[in-house]
Amino acid sequence: VPDEVDQNLRSDARDNRDRIVEVARAAFAADGLDVPIREIARRANVGVATVYRRFPTKEALLTAAFADRLAVCLRIVEEGLAATDPGAAFRAVIEQLMAVHAQDRGFARAITSQFPQVYDFTKGRDRTLTGVHDLLRRAQRAGAVRADVRLGDVILALMANEGIRAEPAELRVAASRRFAALILASFRPGPDAVALPPAVRLPLPIRG
Amino acid sequence: VPDEVDQNLRSDARDNRDRIVEVARAAFAADGLDVPIREIARRANVGVATVYRRFPTKEALLTAAFADRLAVCLRIVEEGLAATDPGAAFRAVIEQLMAVHAQDRGFARAITSQFPQVYDFTKGRDRTLTGVHDLLRRAQRAGAVRADVRLGDVILALMANEGIRAEPAELRVAASRRFAALILASFRPGPDAVALPPAVRLPLPIRG
Numbered sequence: 001v002p003d004e005v006d007q008n009l010r011s012d013a014r015d016n017r018d019r020i021v022e023v024a025r026a027a028f029a030a031d032g033l034d035v036p037i038r039e040i041a042r043r044a045n046v047g048v049a050t051v052y053r054r055f056p057t058k059e060a061l062l063t064a065a066f067a068d069r070l071a072v073c074l075r076i077v078e079e080g081l082a083a084t085d086p087g088a089a090f091r092a093v094i095e096q097l098m099a100v101h102a103q104d105r106g107f108a109r110a111i112t113s114q115f116p117q118v119y120d121f122t123k124g125r126d127r128t129l130t131g132v133h134d135l136l137r138r139a140q141r142a143g144a145v146r147a148d149v150r151l152g153d154v155i156l157a158l159m160a161n162e163g164i165r166a167e168p169a170e171l172r173v174a175a176s177r178r179f180a181a182l183i184l185a186s187f188r189p190g191p192d193a194v195a196l197p198p199a200v201r202l203p204l205p206i207r208g
Numbered sequence: 209v210p211d212e213v214d215q216n217l218r219s220d221a222r223d224n225r226d227r228i229v230e231v232a233r234a235a236f237a238a239d240g241l242d243v244p245i246r247e248i249a250r251r252a253n254v255g256v257a258t259v260y261r262r263f264p265t266k267e268a269l270l271t272a273a274f275a276d277r278l279a280v281c282l283r284i285v286e287e288g289l290a291a292t293d294p295g296a297a298f299r300a301v302i303e304q305l306m307a308v309h310a311q312d313r314g315f316a317r318a319i320t321s322q323f324p325q326v327y328d329f330t331k332g333r334d335r336t337l338t339g340v341h342d343l344l345r346r347a348q349r350a351g352a353v354r355a356d357v358r359l360g361d362v363i364l365a366l367m368a369n370e371g372i373r374a375e376p377a378e379l380r381v382a383a384s385r386r387f388a389a390l391i392l393a394s395f396r397p398g399p400d401a402v403a404l405p406p407a408v409r410l411p412l413p414i415r416g
Contacts, residue, residue, distance in 0.1 A: 112373070156372065156387055163371020164364065165320070166410050175408040179364055185402060186394035194393060200383040202374050 017054050020044045025065040028106030033062065033113065059118045062110060069107040070124040072100055077131035087144025090135045094154065095180045097132075098161045102176035103169055108162040112155065129155070146189040150199040157183045159202070225262050228252045233273040236314030241270065241321065267326045270318060277315040278332040280308055285339035295352025298343045302362065303388045305340075306369045310384035311377055316370040320363065337363070354397040358407040365391045367410070 023044040027035040037058060041048045055061035076096045083089035101108035111125055132154055139145040161179060166172040231252040235243040245266060249256045263269035288301035309316035319333055340362055347353040369387060374380040 153386065153390065156383055157390075159373060160368035160371045160387060163368045165367060166408070171408065171410075174406070175364055175410060177405045178361070178408050179368060181402070181404045182361065182365075182391065182394040185404070186390040188400075188402070190398055190400065192396075192398065194389070194396070196389045196393070197385045198382070200374070200379065200386050202379075202383060 016044075016046055016050060020046065020051055020054060020061070021064050024061050025104070025106065028062070028065060028110070029104050030106075033106065033109055037061065059121075063118045063121045066107050066110055066121065069100060069104055070111075070121065070128075073097060073111075073128045074124060074131075076100070077128050077135070080135050081131055086135070086138035086142040090139035090145060091184055093132065093135055094157070094184060095177070097128075097158065098176050098180040099173055101158060101161055102164065102173045105162065105172075108158070112159045112162060143189060145187045146193055148196055148199075149187050152199050152201055153187075155202055156200070224252075224254055224258060228254065228259055228262060228269070229272050232269050233312070233314065236270070236273060236318070237312050238314075241314065241317055245269065267329075271326045271329045274312075274315050274318055274329065277308060277312055278319075278329065278336075281305060281319075281336045282332060282339075284308070285336050285343070288343050289339055294343070294346035294350040298347035298353060299392055301340065301343055302365070302392060303385070305336075305366065306384050306388040307381055309366060309369055310372065310381045313370065313380075316366070320367045320370060351397060353395045354401055356404055356407075357395050360407050360409055361395075363410055364408070 020040065024035075024040050027040055027043060037051055037055075038048050040061070041051045044051070051061070055064060076093055080089040080093035083092070101111070110121070111128075129151065133151045136145060136149065136151060136154060140147055140149070157180075160183075161176055164172055164175050164179060166175050228248065232243075232248050235248055235251060245259055245263075246256050248269070249259045252259070259269070263272060284301055284304045288297040291297035291300070309319070318329070319336075337359065341359045344353060344357065344359060344362060348355055348357070365388075368391075369384055372380055372383050372387060374383050
């Protein structure tokens with residue numbers, strides 16, 4: 001029954017692809033984005049040629065590994081943009097983004113890196129950051145965030161969140177939740193707010 | 209003149225030692241604490257045996273590489289403990305520690321890591337953190353820092369500071385200055401302060 005054989009082959013191929021992506025995600029989280037393709041092939045128990053057939057470049061593999069997380073981040077931002085209370089929406093989005101980043105350190109690293117220019121990934125990141133920027137401005141107009149907070153401060157906070165290295169992931173997520181609350185407290189306006197030193201423009205490839 | 213020859217030899221040896229320490233410091237800052245001894249020997253342009261003669265273990269080399277920075281941190285804390293205004297002292301110490309950490313990412317990583325147990329280094333770190341803890345409690349008693357801030361939050365902030373990856377070092381230091389101001393703003397008490405989620409005890413080998 002050739003059709004069945006063909007289907008099995010395709011099913012095997014899909015399993016291979018899924019396993020490579022899963023192994024890559026774990027490898028990037030544990031050991032950084034520099035893990036070589038041959039090491040990922042070794043851990044996935046497939047040949048290097050198999051990896052290259054599915055992912056012609058390291059960038060393609062990185063993009064595939066982080067596609068789900070990126071979609072989650074976009075959904076978080078979209079839900080925030082659809083919410084009615086600008087202060088609460090900004091707050092919830094920052095908390096949730098930091099939680100996603102704390103869960104997957106490889107993704108967190110990719111999102112704040114000079115990531116190799118891959119269209120889908122950088123487009124997704126730009127949309128996320130543009131949305132966060134909108135949410136920040138709305139929260140500021142509503143008086144829920146101090147006026148001198150910049151998008152660069154949010155990026156700084158996301159980068160800083162990445163510095164939290166506790167293991168296992170649950171401890172890191174709990175630490176990150178505490179950190180998010182501190183950062184959001186620092187963004188609150190108040191009559192006795194202290195002036196901040198100059199904002200810093202971090203050289204991420206972002207628009208807006 | 210044997211004395212002169214001897215002196216030249218000793219002078220060469222000292223130059224070697226200084227160069228190894230300097231190269232190690234730069235390597236740890238750029239590439240993390242896992243840089244192998246043989247790679248440091250290569251970059252310092254000396255044999256591996258020469259490195260091992262001066263530093264029998266990687267721990268000894270790490271300790272030597274970070275001795276100066278650790279002394280700076282201890283001095284910062286001691287000056288803080290000698291100051292009269294508890295709120296200003298705590299603030300100045302956090303700002304200065306974060307600046308030192310931002311200048312040398314290898315040191316920052318070492319100070320918040322499960323650093324190999326090396327007596328001088330861990331003793332110095334413990335003294336620094338014990339001093340920071342004293343400064344925190346004094347600032348809280350003076351009403352300058354909210355009562356629910358824990359030493360763990362300061363450690364969290366130092367770890368987070370390490371996540372800031374901008375280059376060159378001057379940009380990183382500027383970003384870190386802004387970050388320190390935000391964290392210190394989050395520590396300020398106020399009638400409208402929002403409750404924080406539970407503090408997290410990070411598993412550093414610290415006392416107090």
